[in-house]
Amino acid sequence: MLIIAINYLKAIEADVSVEELASYYSEAVEQIEYPNRLIPQGAKRNLSDLKEGFLKGKTLLASQTYDIQKSYVVENTVILETIWTAKLAVALGQIPIGGEIKAYFAQFIEFEDGKIIRQRTYDCFEPF
Structure with missing residues (x-):
């Protein structure tokens, strides 16, 4: 499971196709992103929402x-305890196009039959 998660x-880093990314998920996947600086209300997503996002x-x-x-x-x-860094294609707050944002993630990825069935993410963003 750890190898699959990695x-x-x-x-995601390699910017694969949406179909390739979807191959990691169960059809019944549920992702919960708890409130954070980018998504103050948090979000709950199914497979369709994940593809769209x-x-x-x-x-x-x-x-x-x-x-x-x-x-x-x-x-x-x-x-996983992860440091996420992203280079922006659009301006965000005071950060111009090409600038970076950084967040510290705690991710809980649950598997069923080798696929991600549930993912909970707790994000802590550096100020921007």
């Missing part, structure tokens, strides 16, 4: 990286 983040992200971000600091596997869950 490959999943590498696929991934495509939207391609227009907002020039690139992104996930630097995994620590990882744990507990039963069917991979827990």
Whole structure:
């Protein structure tokens, strides 16, 4: 499961097709992003929402990286402590196009039959 989770983040970094990214998810996937600086109300997403969000992200971000600091596997869950850095394709607040934003993630990725069935993300963004 840890290898799948790492490959999943590498696929996002590589800006793969939406179909390739969707291959990591169960049809019944649920992603919860808890309130943060970019999404103050938080979000709950299904597979369709994840595909749409991934495509939207391609227009907002020039690139992104996930630097995994620590990882744990507990039963069917991979827990990652990750530093996320993104180069912007659009201006955001005081950050111009080409500038970077950074966040510190705690991600809980649950698997069923080798696919992501549930993901919870706690994001802590640096000021922007």
